[in-house]
Amino acid sequence: MASGRWTNRSAARAIAEGPLWVEQNPLGDVGGRLGKAPAPWQVMVMPRESKKRAKERAIEIMRRLQQAHPRATTELRWKTPFQLLVATILSAQCTDERVNRVTAELFKRYRSPKDFASADPAVLEEEIKPTGFYRNKARAVIGAAKMIVEEFGGQVPRTMEEMLRLPGVQRKTANVVLGTAYGLPTGIVVDTHVDRVSKRLGLVPADTKQAEKIERQLMDLFPQDQWITTGHAMVLHGRYVCTARNPKCAECILEDVCPKIGVGPARPGDARRQRKTTTS
Numbered sequence: 001m002a003s004g005r006w007t008n009r010s011a012a013r014a015i016a017e018g019p020l021w022v023e024q025n026p027l028g029d030v031g032g033r034l035g036k037a038p039a040p041w042q043v044m045v046m047p048r049e050s051k052k053r054a055k056e057r058a059i060e061i062m063r064r065l066q067q068a069h070p071r072a073t074t075e076l077r078w079k080t081p082f083q084l085l086v087a088t089i090l091s092a093q094c095t096d097e098r099v100n101r102v103t104a105e106l107f108k109r110y111r112s113p114k115d116f117a118s119a120d121p122a123v124l125e126e127e128i129k130p131t132g133f134y135r136n137k138a139r140a141v142i143g144a145a146k147m148i149v150e151e152f153g154g155q156v157p158r159t160m161e162e163m164l165r166l167p168g169v170q171r172k173t174a175n176v177v178l179g180t181a182y183g184l185p186t187g188i189v190v191d192t193h194v195d196r197v198s199k200r201l202g203l204v205p206a207d208t209k210q211a212e213k214i215e216r217q218l219m220d221l222f223p224q225d226q227w228i229t230t231g232h233a234m235v236l237h238g239r240y241v242c243t244a245r246n247p248k249c250a251e252c253i254l255e256d257v258c259p260k261i262g263v264g265p266a267r268p269g270d271a272r273r274q275r276k277t278t279t280s
């Protein structure tokens with residue numbers, strides 16, 4: 001890789017630190033190989049891509065994801081926008097499956113925003129404890145319920161601006177509720193799965209930290225009327241295929257359009273350790 005024209009700074013740093021195998025990207029023009037092919041610690045880096053090409057690739061990714069998940073939506077169970085809001089608040093740092101188990105009972109006891117607004121914080125904390133961070137979550141749920149009752153006539157608001165006024169609600173939660181419950185494409189849900197998948201796919205630079213920046217970049221790549229379904233499809237892809245550990249690249253529908261940024265251990269030592277763990 002004589003030119004050294006990396007678009008991914010962390011990959012460039014990794015290369016400087018040890019011998020890496022850099023493959024020809026199926027989409028483009030990364031050229032060159034360093035050392036011998038040392039699978040399984042094969043690492044690919046993102047080639048430079050024109051804006052036009054990045055957009056075309058993003059649209060192709062979107063098309064395939066939507067084909068794989070034609071009715072992609074949240075896996076949280078809800079019947080009203082308010083229930084979806086509560087479930088989404090509870091889903092922070094928790095699996096949807098566990099949230100669904102908790103809300104199945106919770107929504108029988110609390111049937112409206114008014115019920116949640118007058119909940120005893122200590123009791124609610126106990127009820128939602130399995131979802132983790134229960135003190136903060138109870139505070140957020142009760143606070144949001146109170147504001148919805150007092151300022152929004154008991155209805156979950158329909159604008160991003162109003163949603164962001166609710167305690168404990170940030171853009172991710174607001175996008176889930178506005179997009180899923182009301183069909184309003186206000187942005188793209190960026191959770192841990194979308195964060196990881198979009199970076200591995202090279203849609204977003206791997207060193208982008210803030211969720212809001214990731215969201216903006218994805219919003220630039222995808223058409224607005226596809227934001228809701230694309231976000232949900234990316235979540236599902238991250239949950240079941242492009243998993244944090246051991247992504248299933250060999251069976252992934254995006255394999256030929258994915259540079260797999262950061263996939264696989266980056267150092268020979270990592271590979272040795274990994275072999276040791278799997279054989280012991």
Ligand code: SF4
Binds near residue numbers: 197247258261
């Ligand atoms: S599973 Fe592999 S090929 Fe598919 S998106 Fe993730 S990193 Fe790319």
